[in-house]
Amino acid sequence: xxxxxxxxxxxxxxxxxxxxxxxxxxxxxxxxxxxxxxxxxxxxxxxxxxxxxxxxxxxxxxxxxxxxxxxxxxxxxxxxxxxxxxxxxxxxxxxxxxxxxxxxxxxxxxxxxxxxxxxxxxxxxxxxxxxxxxxxxxxxxxxxxxxxxxxxxxxxxxxxxxxxxxxxxxxxxxxxxxxxxxxxxxxxxxxxxxxxxxxxxxxxxxxxxxxxxxxxxxxxxxxxxxxxxxxxxxxxxxxxxxxxxxxxxxxxxxxxxxxxxxxxxxxxxxxxxxxxxxxxxxxxxxxxxxxxxxxxxxxxxxxxxxxxxxxxxxxxxxxxxxxxxxxxxxxxxxxxxxxxxxxxxxxxxxxxxxxxxxxxxxxxxxxxxxxxxxxxxxxxxxxxxxxxxxxxxxxxxxxxxxxxxxxxxxxxxxxxxxxxxxxxxxxxxxxxxxxxxxxxxxxxxxxxxxxxxxxxxxxxxxxxxxxxxxxxxxxxxxxxxxxxxxxxxxxxxxxxxxxxxxxxxxxxxxxxxxxxxxxxxxxxxxxxxxxxxxxxxxxxxxxxxxxxxxxxxxxxxx
Numbered sequence: 001x002x003x004x005x006x007x008x009x010x011x012x013x014x015x016x017x018x019x020x021x022x023x024x025x026x027x028x029x030x031x032x033x034x035x036x037x038x039x040x041x042x043x044x045x046x047x048x049x050x051x052x053x054x055x056x057x058x059x060x061x062x063x064x065x066x067x068x069x070x071x072x073x074x075x076x077x078x079x080x081x082x083x084x085x086x087x088x089x090x091x092x093x094x095x096x097x098x099x100x101x102x103x104x105x106x107x108x109x110x111x112x113x114x115x116x117x118x119x120x121x122x123x124x125x126x127x128x129x130x131x132x133x134x135x136x137x138x139x140x141x142x143x144x145x146x147x148x149x150x151x152x153x154x155x156x157x158x159x160x161x162x163x164x165x166x167x168x169x170x171x172x173x174x175x176x177x178x179x180x181x182x183x184x185x186x187x188x189x190x191x192x193x194x195x196x197x198x199x200x201x202x203x204x205x206x207x208x209x210x211x212x213x214x215x216x217x218x219x220x221x222x223x224x225x226x227x228x229x230x231x232x233x234x235x236x237x238x239x240x241x242x243x244x245x246x247x248x249x250x251x252x253x254x255x256x257x258x259x260x261x262x263x264x265x266x267x268x269x270x271x272x273x274x275x276x277x278x279x280x281x282x283x284x285x286x287x288x289x290x291x292x293x294x295x296x297x298x299x300x301x302x303x304x305x306x307x308x309x310x311x312x313x314x315x316x317x318x319x320x321x322x323x324x325x326x327x328x329x330x331x332x333x334x335x336x337x338x339x340x341x342x343x344x345x346x347x348x349x350x351x352x353x354x355x356x357x358x359x360x361x362x363x364x365x366x367x368x369x370x371x372x373x374x375x376x377x378x379x380x381x382x383x384x385x386x387x388x389x390x391x392x393x394x395x396x397x398x399x400x401x402x403x404x405x406x407x408x409x410x411x412x413x414x415x416x417x418x419x420x421x422x423x424x425x426x427x428x429x430x431x432x433x434x435x436x437x438x439x440x441x442x443x444x445x446x447x448x449x450x451x452x453x454x455x456x457x458x459x460x461x462x463x464x465x466x467x468x469x470x471x472x473x474x475x476x477x478x479x480x481x482x483x484x485x486x487x488x489x490x491x492x493x494x495x496x497x498x499x500x501x502x503x504x505x506x507x508x509x510x511x512x513x514x515x516x517x518x519x520x521x522x523x524x525x526x527x528x529x530x531x532x533x534x535x536x537x538x539x540x541x542x543x544x545x546x547x548x549x550x551x552x553x554x555x556x557x558x
Contacts, residue, residue: 065406066423067108070430070441078414079427079442082129082136083534084553085418087160088425088444089136091118091125099127099138101160103457103557104423104444105464113457113557114163123151128183131234131372131419134160134532134555135187139179153179153194155205157212160557161532167212171203178227184236185274185319185419191239191252195227202227202241206252216255220248229270229281234319234372238276242267247281249298259297261290269312269327274319274372278344282312287326289344302347310338313365316377319419323350323374323397327365334362337389339379341397351400355393357384361434367414371421376403376447378424380412382433392426394447403448410440422447422550452539452548459557461526467519468539468548469512475542476518478507484536484553495547499536512541530556 177195224243269282
């Protein structure tokens with residue numbers, strides 16, 4: 001089937017019609033078909049002309065959350081997004097102790113794919129997800145004998161196909177300090193840390209692959225009495241960590257400190273690029289940028305200083321080190337925030353925006369996250385009492401005004417953008433963080449309208465809905481494969497193919513409607529051995545020839 005597609009997508013075909021406008025693709029009748037797979041994933045039946053789930057209502061979203069998951073009993077403090085933006089993961093604490101996995105394709109409101117109880121009396125939960133695989137890591141602390149100053153830190157690695165951890169490991173002894181864990185983009189390396197404040201000692205553990213036995217454990221003495229910044233570069237080779245007095249860059253392979261930088265105080269703005277080439281930290285009135293030099297150490301290459309009562313709240317660097325996103329707030333009234341982006345190579349500020357609220361609540365920047373290529377980023381705020389400053393803000397790095405803003409009734413505690421910049425997962429509280437009411441939840445937002453979308457939790461044997469948007473009244477094809485292309489294959493005037501061509505299947509699904517929309521359903525393999533396997537989907541229109549800009553990776557869940 002790959003050869004057939006390669007003939008259809010021949011080079012030199014000229015420039016073809018653009019996608020139908022996003023507004024035209026809404027609420028129009030659409031041709032639909034149903035595709036059925038065997039347990040091995042082969043298409044065995046194709047039935048054209050069946051009704052799409054939900055009739056003519058389409059799944060592409062313009063504005064608003066893709067889905068929301070809320071609960072009155074707990075407030076999430078952390079959230080991560082993994083498996084190329086298709087899985088949202090978190091761990092909840094304070095009497096509701098559990099980890100939960102949500103599908104990026106879930107209908108709204110979202111229901112967890114699974115929840116897994118963890119030991120009660122947990123606190124200081126933290127999580128991260130791998131970008132390219134379905135691996136996740138958590139660390140939390142179990143209070144001993146009802147004494148909050150004596151806690152045991154527990155690290156767990158999870159996979160999406162199981163409700164129990166792949167492994168669990170505990171740091172020896174008890175602590176009154178914080179713990180953190182980080183995972184590489186491919187999920188093969190995990191680094192965890194626990195601080196022992198009374199000894200000013202940071203204990204580190206490094207894990208490789210799926211083994212719960214550390215390949216390294218060791219201590220950094222005289223670290224400090226607080227653990228603030230803790231980030232692992234996406235390649236898993238470089239660790240950034242900071243205390244109340246020092247930032248350290250640590251080589252994960254040699255277990256040695258590359259460089260130390262003295263801090264002027266205890267701050268929360270810290271970042272390292274995915275390749276470990278750039279790091280930054282912020283303080284009152286300024287942030288500092290460092291870049292790796294020819295000797296393998298780092299040189300401070302830029303300092304940005306702003307006057308007045310302002311502090312750098314949060315920083316985030318893109319995986320390729322091209323963009324630094326900066327969140328500030330003015331602490332004179334705690335109502336005004338400032339968002340900026342810096343082009344690292346030229347040291348030019350590419351955008352800047354300020355937003356000021358009203359009332360007495362603290363409006364601060366609580367989270368910043370950047371796409372891998374640095375072109376997009378997301379910012380989360382606590383918001384203001386007057387509720388006039390939207391808490392979820394999505395930006396392009398070269399545009400001052402947000403691409404989208406979402407005004408929550410409460411505060412953002414954490415958010416993370418997928419590596420491709422297409423989706424943003426948010427953990428929020430339903431009232432402002434300065435108030436004592438409980439409850440909370442998660443929301444998943446698209447950065448902008450997509451021309452290829454999947455809806456439906458992809459469980460074994462389940463049916464998912466697929467929608468694509470392109471030229472009107474054009475023959476539509478669903479492309480799917482067991483693998484992702486090593487790199488996008490670009491066809492001039494047609495688009496980029498993101499699927500592996502070796503085993504790609506092309507399935508006709510009828511013509512798009514007058515608005516350019518085509519719908520289909522796809523029944524996933526039913527074999528238990530398919531759990532954890534991924535299928536990759538993209539849309540193609542044959543006349544005029546056009547590949548959808550977006551595509552989807554679907555990892556089969558229990």
